[in-house]
Amino acid sequence: MAGRQAKLISETMLRRALRRISRRQTADRDRVMLLLSVRAGLRACEIAGLDWSMVLQPNGRVGRVLNIHDRIAKKGGGRRIPVHDDLFCALRAYAGTTDISGPLLPSLRTGKHLRANSVVNWFATLYAEIGATGCSSHSGRRTFITAAARNAHRTGASLRDVQLLAGHRSIEVTQGYIDGDSDAQRRLIGVMGR
Numbered sequence: 001m002a003g004r005q006a007k008l009i010s011e012t013m014l015r016r017a018l019r020r021i022s023r024r025q026t027a028d029r030d031r032v033m034l035l036l037s038v039r040a041g042l043r044a045c046e047i048a049g050l051d052w053s054m055v056l057q058p059n060g061r062v063g064r065v066l067n068i069h070d071r072i073a074k075k076g077g078g079r080r081i082p083v084h085d086d087l088f089c090a091l092r093a094y095a096g097t098t099d100i101s102g103p104l105l106p107s108l109r110t111g112k113h114l115r116a117n118s119v120v121n122w123f124a125t126l127y128a129e130i131g132a133t134g135c136s137s138h139s140g141r142r143t144f145i146t147a148a149a150r151n152a153h154r155t156g157a158s159l160r161d162v163q164l165l166a167g168h169r170s171i172e173v174t175q176g177y178i179d180g181d182s183d184a185q186r187r188l189i190g191v192m193g194r
Contacts, residue, residue, distance in 0.1 A: 007134035008179055009038055009143040016130045026108070028094040032087070033105055033122065037140025039084035041148070041166055044119040044137045046072050050104040055091060060100065062091045068167065077167035141166075145177040 009017075014034075021030040036042045036050070049072030057063040063083070070078035083091070103113045123137035132139075148162045163174040 005177075005179075006136045006138040006142050007132070008146060009132070009135060009139050013130065013132050013135070014038055017126055017132070020126065020130055028090070028097050029105060030122075030126075031090045032094045033119070034126070034140070035084070035087040035090050037123070037137065038143055039087040040066055040081050041141045041144030042066075042068070042081075043074055043116075043141060044123070045074065045116040047105065048072075048114040048116045048119045051102065052095075052100045052104055055104060056095075056100060062088065062095055064088065073167055075169065077169065079164060079167045081165055142177050142179070145174065146179045149174075149178045150181070 017034055018031060021027055021034060024030055033047060036047050042050075046068055050066075050068075054067045054069060055062060066081040066083055068078050068081065070076040073079070103111075105114055106112060107114050107118065120137040123135075123139075127133075127135040127139070145162060145166050148157075148165060149159060152158060152162055159171060159174065163171050166174050166177065168174045
């Protein structure tokens, strides 16, 4: 990625953001929006474009897979993303408080789909409120991709699996999202040659 990359979201920062959100009148909705970024790695345009039909099973219950349609994904990069437990719980709670048809996260003003720019601004405001300097709407996505890459070996997954979850056409693009870890690099060098 060219230019300065968005800062990663630490678990401490995520907990701080969730605490801030919990005080809002729109807490259930806002929790889903944040977790779609950090726990599913969605782009702002994908968060804005999600419909309940992409989240629900045929029986009308929240499913364990997000179906990101090509029409809302960048460059038609639709995909299926398994739902993290935190996001699943947030979606179920939210589904119990709102109409489960149409836009997943409707505009509070119009009831229609949010605009991607509104999602970008929402994240900017949230991160400013919690003092998360350098964070943006892309921080959750970058955090998700980095965490997936760091944990892939534990599950038998590969960097290709991370690429598919991210919806990237090129593995080089995926690699550009992954943040290095100097402590892990030191441990790696320490075990080499033993």
